[in-house]
Amino acid sequence: MTKPTELRTERLLLRPFRLSDIDDVLRYASDPQWAAFYPRPYDRGVTEHMVARSVVISWDREAVFAMESDGRVVGLVSLEVDAESKTAELGYDLARDSWGQGLATEAATAVVDWGFREYGLARIFAEADARNGRSLRLMERLGMTREGVQRRDQIERGEREIARYALLRSEWNSPGGTLPSTALPSGEYETTDRNQLPELTTARLVLRRFRPGDIEDVFAFAADPEWNRYLGLPEPYSRRDAEEFIAKAMLYDPEAVSMWAIVHEERCSGSIYLRRESPGSATLGYSIARSLWGRGLMTEAASAVVAHGFEDRGLARIYAFVPVGNDPSARVLEKLGMRREGILRSNRVVHGKRIDDVLYSILREDWRA
Numbered sequence: 001m002t003k004p005t006e007l008r009t010e011r012l013l014l015r016p017f018r019l020s021d022i023d024d025v026l027r028y029a030s031d032p033q034w035a036a037f038y039p040r041p042y043d044r045g046v047t048e049h050m051v052a053r054s055v056v057i058s059w060d061r062e063a064v065f066a067m068e069s070d071g072r073v074v075g076l077v078s079l080e081v082d083a084e085s086k087t088a089e090l091g092y093d094l095a096r097d098s099w100g101q102g103l104a105t106e107a108a109t110a111v112v113d114w115g116f117r118e119y120g121l122a123r124i125f126a127e128a129d130a131r132n133g134r135s136l137r138l139m140e141r142l143g144m145t146r147e148g149v150q151r152r153d154q155i156e157r158g159e160r161e162i163a164r165y166a167l168l169r170s171e172w173n174s175p176g177g178t179l180p181s182t183a184l185p186s187g188e189y190e191t192t193d194r195n196q197l198p199e200l201t202t203a204r205l206v207l208r209r210f211r212p213g214d215i216e217d218v219f220a221f222a223a224d225p226e227w228n229r230y231l232g233l234p235e236p237y238s239r240r241d242a243e244e245f246i247a248k249a250m251l252y253d254p255e256a257v258s259m260w261a262i263v264h265e266e267r268c269s270g271s272i273y274l275r276r277e278s279p280g281s282a283t284l285g286y287s288i289a290r291s292l293w294g295r296g297l298m299t300e301a302a303s304a305v306v307a308h309g310f311e312d313r314g315l316a317r318i319y320a321f322v323p324v325g326n327d328p329s330a331r332v333l334e335k336l337g338m339r340r341e342g343i344l345r346s347n348r349v350v351h352g353k354r355i356d357d358v359l360y361s362i363l364r365e366d367w368r369a
């Protein structure tokens with residue numbers, strides 16, 4: 001349980017936001033030059049929403065520090081935590097009249113140091129528009145490594161190339177410590193709206209929604225440790241695991257996660273999904289029963305899903321993470337026309353071990369180009 005926390009650095013107080021900070025944030029965030037890499041400068045409504053949200057967040061999942069200098073808020077530093085993989089995304093901003101003094105680096109250093117210890121993180125990553133030199137230099141000064149560039153990402157922000165940086169715990173030279181204080185309520189949000197998931201048909205397969213009757217089929221292929229090697233699902237895999245998986249699959253809002261059962265000769269033999277990451281982009285994931293490997297079936301299923309993503313869902317970018325070593329899966333992505341964008345080091349935990357992922361993507365203009 002992480003509580004809202006204050007950290008002090010040489011020149012700054014880093015503390016939780018208060019609603020009384022709205023005017024300070026609006027002062028700097030309404031500046032069009034400051035907002036060059038945002039969709040637009042903040043107006044009062046956006047600022048109020050941002051600050052109010054920062055006041056109610058659960059610090060178990062997300063830490064947002066207001067950067068206070070001489071009694072005024074001049075920026076923020078945030079960590080969005082994924083407890084399962086022990087990774088977090090670092091975010092930051094700083095008022096333009098405070099640029100060039102190393103304040104953002106000072107604040108980010110304190111938060112990174114605190115985050116590694118508080119959440120037991122193994123990896124902290126950050127991303128920025130590849131043209132945002134100031135932000136890239138900040139990540140470099142933190143000792144982060146540039147791991148890749150995501151092409152044509154975050155189109156809703158008018159951004160094209162997103163540079164990804166990361167820092168592993170083993171690479172961090174901790175400068176020293178800080179202390180926690182009081183707790184706030186958390187806001188749980190989950191949508192279970194069941195819009196129609198379109199059925200997709202290929203030469204040999206039908207992709208459709210999961211049904212309760214699929215439990216035995218799922219259990220039959222998922223209980224195979226070789227199938228599970230790179231997936232990191234529970235082992236041994238039980239009928240109950242299959243049931244939970246199907247229940248979740250039935251509850252997903254297809255707008256957020258489109259999860260299809262792969263049906264081959266009337267049997268549910270695998271799954272494939274598109275998970276929306278931002279309005280223009282989604283991640284792709286899949287698996288198929290071992291008895292069917294090597295017949296081009298996943299390439300067939302994934303082609304249909306990628307076509308659906310680009311042609312029916314208006315996506316600009318589809319990407320996938322493949323553990324280093326999962327060559328058949330990498331091959332599927334390459335056959336789809338995906339390109340390697342980088343290697344995300346120590347990105348996840350699979351069967352108790354931290355693994356590196358190869359990041360692949362395909363852009364709409366590459367598709368059938």
Ligand SMILES: CC(C)(COP(=O)(O)OP(=O)(O)OC[C@H]1O[C@@H](n2cnc3c(N)ncnc32)[C@H](O)[C@@H]1OP(=O)(O)O)[C@@H](O)C(=O)NCCC(=O)NCCS
Pocket residue numbers: 226227228230231286287288289292293294295296297298299300321322323326327328329331332
């Ligand atoms: C990865 C997986 C989905 C591939 O499914 P599939 O239906 O066998 O895929 P395809 O037949 O369309 O293509 C597989 C390709 O990998 C190649 N391949 C197989 N074993 C390989 C190996 N050890 N090294 C390199 N390539 C290999 C195949 O030859 C084929 O390429 P080709 O068509 O050029 O000959 C399937 O193995 C699977 O479900 N694995 C378990 C779950 C998983 O790992 N999911 C992906 C997580 S990132």
